[in-house]
Amino acid sequence: MQPAASYPIGTPGVVWGAAEVAAWRARQVRRRSYADDVLAAIERLRAQLDVEQYGELDYGADRYPLFALRSRDWRDARPVALVTGGVHGYETSGVHGALRFAGHHAADYAGRVNLLIAPCVSPWGYERIHRWNPDALDPNRSFRADSPAPESAALLQLVAPLRERVLVHIDLHETTDSDESEFRPALAARDGKPFTPGTIPDGFYLVDDSAAPQPAFQQAIIAAVAAVTHIAPADADGTIIGSPVVAPGVIEYALEELGLCAGITAARYKTTTEVYPDSPRATPEQCNAAQVAAVRAAIDYALAHPATPAG
Template sequence: MSENTFYPIGTPGTPWSDDQKKQWHDAAVKSRSYADEVIAKLKSLSSHGFNLLQYGTLSIDTNSYPLFALQSRNWDINKPVILVTGGVHGYETSGVQGAIQFLHTSAQDYLSQFNLVVLPCISPWGYEHIARWNPYAVDPNRSFTTDSQSQEAVHAINFVNDLEGELLLHIDLHETTDTDESEFRPALAARDGEQYMADTIPDGFYLVGDSENKCVDFQNTIIKAVKQVTHIAPADNNGKIIGSTAEYEGVIYYPVKALGLCAGMTDAKFTTTTEVYPDSDSATPEDCNNAQVAAIESALDYLIQIHLPEIAK
């Protein structure tokens, strides 16, 4: 097997075989503990008005990778449902820890208005191995589809589909890191037998909305709130962020359902995907977690101020 000129697995121009995907898996290093950093923090939340529910497990190691959701204990079918997801890409730390921080701090403040359900770490193997993909070199965030090859996505879809009530909001917590360009995008090109085209990483926070359901005021409200915590990514010289036009400050749009993204897994009226930038010289891990919490809180405050009064009319 010849070495890829831009990635050390595979042959340039040839998609990976199963053997090469296994080679990628075997090179992954467990670098942190899902049990200690995630599960242990979730188990204490029963005193915060939530039930801890296991909605599946990953077959690669059923003992090590149970999948958990936190759900409002006093579920009321008449309240709107709010879905928060994190850790779809396990290496994006603040997506996981930001969701947990929200649960431990301000989440209970919203239980009177909403049913809350949080899936804080959808990809626990990816969390432990600081990987974008699952163990089989599948990107869970391109796998929220009817023919999904990702156990992580399938378990989440099945759990969410069984929720009772109107799903009003889905906010999916992510990061864009420097390793996207140094590791994950080169790996993607190598896996698919394509040419790697270098790009730049946005310097700051931004949102990815649904191009089929833009919710402009909603997106802009979140940007204004997060701006108080960390800086917003500017558009490049072509007016774009990661290749997509920035229609407003820090806001781009994707067709989330067509791409199989987590944010498109439901028909929620309001959806967005956060993208925190943890590699900035001016952003700490605490800043990143706080930015995720600010995004969630501002989204919920917007619904309380704008949407719930309209329902009551």
Template sequence: MSYPIGTPGIPWGDAEKLAWFNSRDVKRSYAGEVLSRIDALKAQFNWQQYGALSLDAAKFPLWAAKNNWQPGLPCALVTGGVHGYETSGVQGALDFLEHRAKDYQGRVNLLVAPCVSPWAYEMIHRWNPKAVDPNRSFVENSPAEESAALMALVADQGVQFGLHIDLHETTDSDETEFRPALAARDGKDYEPDGIPDGFYLVGDTENPQPEFQRFVIAAVEKVTHIAPPDSDGKIIGSEVVQHGVINYPLHKLGLCASITGAKLTTTTEVYPDSPKATAEECNAAQVAAVCAALDYLLTQN
């Protein structure tokens, strides 16, 4: 599969990245679908604007919500929309704030960043405006301002988080757009892969926490189906270590779930293009995963 930008085998330079940026079209509204829901929740949480995208600071403010923090309670971070095109990560985080976050007041100190990459949300794309993947950029001197802003927010809290759950999706467009674009950007051959049908989790190779992952999967399985392994016993090229769970080296890859150093970390992945799931079901699966992760955290404290 050839990609319409660049020359096969040659990594993109500034001209190709600009051509890619100029080929993007707005497909939905951050203000209409995200900021409007945040505005409706302003009275229920302590909201902090922790930055804004330099492309258009007025259009793309970055917001995070805190409940009423109390000394001595465990702290948990929930993030969505690191990949802006992954809709249920954003809408699931907002659904959690609207319907379930109140259940944890006085039990867990919550910090929720529902849409880390708002430009990508509008474009329905994986990358930021500079053709950088924010979820490979949670590193020192990050090349992605979205990632740098979130890391600064977490550091400013001055606490040790016990939990971080990062909400994602795996979509058919991974194969039709994003992986071909990645291969073109990096001057590599595109190698097709399959898309798992169902929900799965990505734990940390260096800190897998299998009982925690199992607890979350069991809760989500009541809401939606869990992705089976492929014929090689893998999901997206990684060995399935238990039902619905694979592991990545989170810190080495610069993934969002590595930023707190929490004992309990996981990345959710739902499949919104499945014929067996609806958008509402995917959002509900994200909420179920967040609640299960928080419930498990409470058993450890």
């Protein structure tokens, strides 16, 4: 684990400027293909779902079309279920869990709910297995008006006309060992702050909205996922990643205030999943299956309780 002082970019205690961001970006290497892994999968889904291009990222030599999947039988009178993956591109099961849900289970909801699925919000990060975009910005802290992250701005524009009609939004993420070995030290270095080591939860957990918690909804998802993979226990101090555990496998964040993807709509039901792919107790297959189980449980609960008050 690297202390902040040894991070290879920048000067300890000094916020990065353009030169440091450029030096960091030059170190990032393409490790997998968005076209092969994601666009090809989306193309295969055209027989089942409508495919909509909602933007394109222009990063010099790298251009990435952004696609969403919609229910073919969309009706404006129905509620909307929003599924997002790959906001942090390196979080693999978020992308492939969203695609698997679309391919294997979208038909189960025909005539009941409008599905809108954005499976890979951050393709540059997907290819480089990184949390940030090429400007060293975290898309999942950038969902706000005048967003500096084009990935976030494009998704906000896609969702804006539906913001008040979304019933449930589930945003698919992972917590990995590299959060502690690379991404948190990089964040500290970028912001000119000391790096304080933390812990990585061993297991699945959820992030509810502290402004309008829905504990029964969160527990319905936990129960479904527990049949697929293990749920993260609290640390000795009763927290997960430093936040108090409010129920088994559940913590809370101020989603909209923090600029998080799960806060971009007025949905009654919101959650962020966190799978732990580096656990010796979980396989990639289990991680993808856990994401799918979480999506299905979230939508099923929301459809069964459309008028449950917040709190």
